[in-house]
Amino acid sequence: MSIDNHIVAIIVDDEARHHETLGKMLNNFCPEINVLGNAHNVNEAVNLINDIKPEIIFLDIEMPGGNGFTLLDHFEEPPFEVIFTTAHDLYAINAIKYAALDYLMKPINIRELQEAVARATKVINKKENRTSQEKINVLKSNLKLEDQRFTKIALPSSDGIDFIETEAIIRAEAERSYSNFYLENGKKVLVSKPLKEYEALLEQCNFFRVHKSHMINLTHLEKYVKGKGGYVIMKDGSHVDVSVRKKEDLLNRLM
Template identity: 85%
Template sequence: MEDKSKIGAIIVDDEERHHETLGKMLDNFCPSIEILGDAYNVDEAVGLIHEKNPQIIFLDIEMPGGNGFTLFDHFEEPPFEVIFTTAHDLYAINAIKYAALDYLMKPVNIKELQDAVARATKVIGKKENTTSTEKINVLKSNLRLEDQRFTKIALPSSDGIDFIEAEAIIRAEAERSYSNFYLQNGKKILVSKPLKEYEALLEQCNFFRVHKSHMINLTHLEKYVKGKGGYVIMNDGSHVDVSVRKKDDLLNRLM
């Protein structure tokens, strides 16, 4: 019998051993989760979701006969939180990160599993237990890009999530465990994640880390001013210091 005090979940993965491993980890380390069933492909998952109404889906990306992303073709507004699981698909992981969705690398780490479950539980507790349709649209859009150059990034803030074209970001500044993103339109977005969480993503969009606390969009760079480290002037008029150890790398990038 389903325990109403717990959060219902299903595991979608084509390999039995992954079902067993993840199921045991959830039983032992995430007592708030109740596994309602297992599916081994997307078609089975769709039927199980309609039957059991789970609040969380642990969704494998790589499955025969179509990857896990095709699950969202069956739900206009997904009525569940999703936590992706994957072994190695870097392209898919980047697409997931850009859309601010959650994922776990196989073999799954216990602490990362607990953190992912805690984040999903927090959303469910706010009665917002649906995966954002806009997040999924960003994910689908990114996955369609043949050159793997993603154009839109999700920035979670205190009042929601902003979906911003990367080229519209002039610079990003670290502020302890938060980040400030400065946009072309003059808007500043305070993001509830450290800058290091975005470094690899932004580097793919022509950003460069000029200082431990700053990344700039080279597309918006107006001028480099010489000095010990020097500084750059962006096209919004802002000045950003360049660290001594980053100076040569920056100049080589600009030449």
């Protein structure tokens, strides 16, 4: 619920000092946010959410008696935006990134906080669907994996979010501040983020950056053709140049 055009929020974190710190930051730098409650664990959070119906939840990942992700299990379709907060846990962060959800690293940076709040506020003010259930499903599915080779990735485009199996991506190409993802079915998805945003994630799923402008899925590599740098031929027949400085690393990987 909104109060006097303010967006109602709660903070869920087991550390009282974080409640105080984040609360002050929101008050000073995000005046559109009205924090109406704090919870220290999952049970408290569920009761608070049902009571005041917040529009944004700042949710700590690591908590006793169930982590931040288990809180989402209590809501079939979460009617609120989620901004995760964490001090560590790279695996969880990668899973969050794959699901295109927002997160903030502790200690929280003011600019990043404002940007995350602005994205959530935009969704709320447009009265769009709250945190997509499919995003949550992607997150939960990826968190169950032990080898960190995530099976699905959320790709935000101009008209929504595409949820794509990573194995279905043949290659990704940088296009200034955007990225093109080429799929097995011949479809191309233009994503409103630079390729560097996905590099670390895709590397965990058998992708390799062969050039400053290209990442390829080695699963779909058909042939390497020798040359100064050479080039690769992908399953869809596309030819992708290999930079000279990437050539040796690629050949070592293939061997």
